[in-house]
Amino acid sequence: APPRPAMSEAYFPVGPGLGPEENFLSLEDILMSQEKLPGRVEAAVPRLAAVLGKGAGAGQSDGVPEGSKVEIPLWLAKGLYDNKRRTLSVELPKIYKEGWRTVFSADANVVDLHKMGPYYYGFGSQLLNFDNPENPEIAQTILQTFIGRFRRIMDSSQNAYNEDTSALVARLDELERALFRAGQKGLNDFQCWEKGQASQITASSLVQNYRKRKFTDMDG
Amino acid sequence: QDRQAWAALQREPLHCTARFRAGCGRSDATSRPSAPRRAGPGLMGRGVSVLEREVCPSPAPVREGAWPRSAAAPIGGAGRRRALGTRARFPARSALLAVPVPPPPPRVPMFGERAAELVRGLHRAADGHLPAFNEDGIRQVLEEMKALYEQNQADVNEAKSGRSDLIRTIKFRHCALLRNRRCVVAYLYDRLLRIRALRWEYGSVLPSDLRFHMSADETEWFNQYKKSLATYMRSLGGEEGLDLTQDMKPPKSLYIEVRCLKDHGEFEIEDGTTILLKKNSQHFLPRWKCEQLIRQGVLEHVLS
Numbered sequence: 001a002p003p004r005p006a007m008s009e010a011y012f013p014v015g016p017g018l019g020p021e022e023n024f025l026s027l028e029d030i031l032m033s034q035e036k037l038p039g040r041v042e043a044a045v046p047r048l049a050a051v052l053g054k055g056a057g058a059g060q061s062d063g064v065p066e067g068s069k070v071e072i073p074l075w076l077a078k079g080l081y082d083n084k085r086r087t088l089s090v091e092l093p094k095i096y097k098e099g100w101r102t103v104f105s106a107d108a109n110v111v112d113l114h115k116m117g118p119y120y121y122g123f124g125s126q127l128l129n130f131d132n133p134e135n136p137e138i139a140q141t142i143l144q145t146f147i148g149r150f151r152r153i154m155d156s157s158q159n160a161y162n163e164d165t166s167a168l169v170a171r172l173d174e175l176e177r178a179l180f181r182a183g184q185k186g187l188n189d190f191q192c193w194e195k196g197q198a199s200q201i202t203a204s205s206l207v208q209n210y211r212k213r214k215f216t217d218m219d220g
Numbered sequence: 221q222d223r224q225a226w227a228a229l230q231r232e233p234l235h236c237t238a239r240f241r242a243g244c245g246r247s248d249a250t251s252r253p254s255a256p257r258r259a260g261p262g263l264m265g266r267g268v269s270v271l272e273r274e275v276c277p278s279p280a281p282v283r284e285g286a287w288p289r290s291a292a293a294p295i296g297g298a299g300r301r302r303a304l305g306t307r308a309r310f311p312a313r314s315a316l317l318a319v320p321v322p323p324p325p326p327r328v329p330m331f332g333e334r335a336a337e338l339v340r341g342l343h344r345a346a347d348g349h350l351p352a353f354n355e356d357g358i359r360q361v362l363e364e365m366k367a368l369y370e371q372n373q374a375d376v377n378e379a380k381s382g383r384s385d386l387i388r389t390i391k392f393r394h395c396a397l398l399r400n401r402r403c404v405v406a407y408l409y410d411r412l413l414r415i416r417a418l419r420w421e422y423g424s425v426l427p428s429d430l431r432f433h434m435s436a437d438e439t440e441w442f443n444q445y446k447k448s449l450a451t452y453m454r455s456l457g458g459e460e461g462l463d464l465t466q467d468m469k470p471p472k473s474l475y476i477e478v479r480c481l482k483d484h485g486e487f488e489i490e491d492g493t494t495i496l497l498k499k500n501s502q503h504f505l506p507r508w509k510c511e512q513l514i515r516q517g518v519l520e521h522v523l524s
Binding site: 011024046052206 | 395399405409421470511517
């Protein structure tokens with residue numbers, strides 16, 4: 001039987017940034033910064049009520065009054081925020097607050113991080129950009145959660161060969177899933193080498209969908 | 221400014237009611253920028269007024285007789301004064317429920333949502349596959365950017381002539397513009413990375429489906445990239461150059477056994493002989509001639 005084609009080996013996407021810096025070109029960081037967080041308008045913003053979901057009953061060009069609670073994407077929060085909180089103040093989403101932090105410290109392995117917004121680590125790191133007095137605790141929780149869960153991810157990714165892994169990755173957040181995939185790739189490459197298939201030329205994985213079509217003549 | 225407007229209105233109550241009834245629904249911001257808009261009693265005034273009554277914190281002092289009783293309370297944010305003389309005498313709640321409240325206006329999409337959809341669609345194509353170029357999506361994002369830019373230009377002019385509170389609105393739209401730009405640039409860049417991978421993993425001639433997935437500019441980019449790569453490879457290793465896209469896996473022998481996965485017609489090898497590549501036929505061929513066909517899925521490398 002032909003060996004399973006490898007993942008694309010020439011496609012190197014821009015990965016997410018580390019810590020409080022995003023990578024401008026990273027698709028993952030863009031999707032992560034699309035996630036919303038709660039905030040409060042500190043000074044009225046004229047004419048944009050409809051866009052912020054406050055347009056009910058009023059007209060399309062009413063302003064958002066001071067004091068309104070809003071849910072805005074992270075990119076907007078970062079753009080409008082300043083140290084003196086003149087336009088916007090942000091709140092922590094509940095999974096980064098005290099209550100959930102205790103849950104994480106009790107046992108990080110049982111939490112479904114995919115459901116809690118699939119970019120738990122990335123989004124949490126971005127929250128550190130807003131000066132919140134709880135920032136050191138948040139950072140500590142994120143780190144400890146990762147440490148607590150990492151071992152299981154590494155083990156399962158190194159031992160699940162040729163099986164359906166959907167149950168294993170269901171409760172992982174995106175960063176953990178990337179780690180899992182890297183582990184699987186390592187495992188598959190090693191098995192391939194052990195079987196003596198390392199020198200076998202394989203079909204490009206990018207070709208799979210286009211199998212049925214005709215190919216034109218090759219040039220030189 | 222508010223007080224003056226109210227004072228002026230008080231002097232001509234009947235005129236005002238008529239004017240407001242006619243003018244309700246339009247935002248005539250230029251003449252009286254901070255005057256509240258009022259709903260006439262004939263429109264959804266009643267339904268809204270009750271809500272407003274609950275929202276407005278403190279009633280204005282009552283002045284009986286100066287204002288027609290049917291005038292509704294003003295719509296506006298916290299802190300606005302209610303119409304003088306209307307100690308609210310609203311119909312009973314049950315009567316209100318009978319009045320149909322029109323559906324809320326259609327949800328205005330938040331800025332940047334279409335751009336995020338663009339990125340999401342590309343991200344979903346896993347493992348470097350190249351989906352079709354989302355021309356519609358790009359066009360919509362560019363239209364949104366154009367609208368934002370024009371609105372901001374207008375608001376900047378207004379801000380210069382006094383309305384400094386528009387600064388925040390302008391900043392808001394500017395963030396959205398930057399966001400849209402980022403999404404579009406990242407989208408285009410990631411696609412180029414996938415197209416580049418195609419050259420290395422597949423070959424220099426792409427199947428027609430893939431070619432249809434690329435925009436004209438991307439095709440141009442691919443051709444230029446091919447040329448750059450070919451020039452570079454020719455400059456290596458002496459006269460013949462060096463094909464870097466070959467031998468991606470360490471070669472163990474000069475000749476390899478291959479099986480044909482689909483009909484591919486005739487195939488010529490160095491000594492002039494032609495081989496017919498028919499489905500399921502097996503051949504012993506030079507590795508360097510087969511590598512590309514294997515990667516394209518025409519042949520299969522059989523290990524002995």
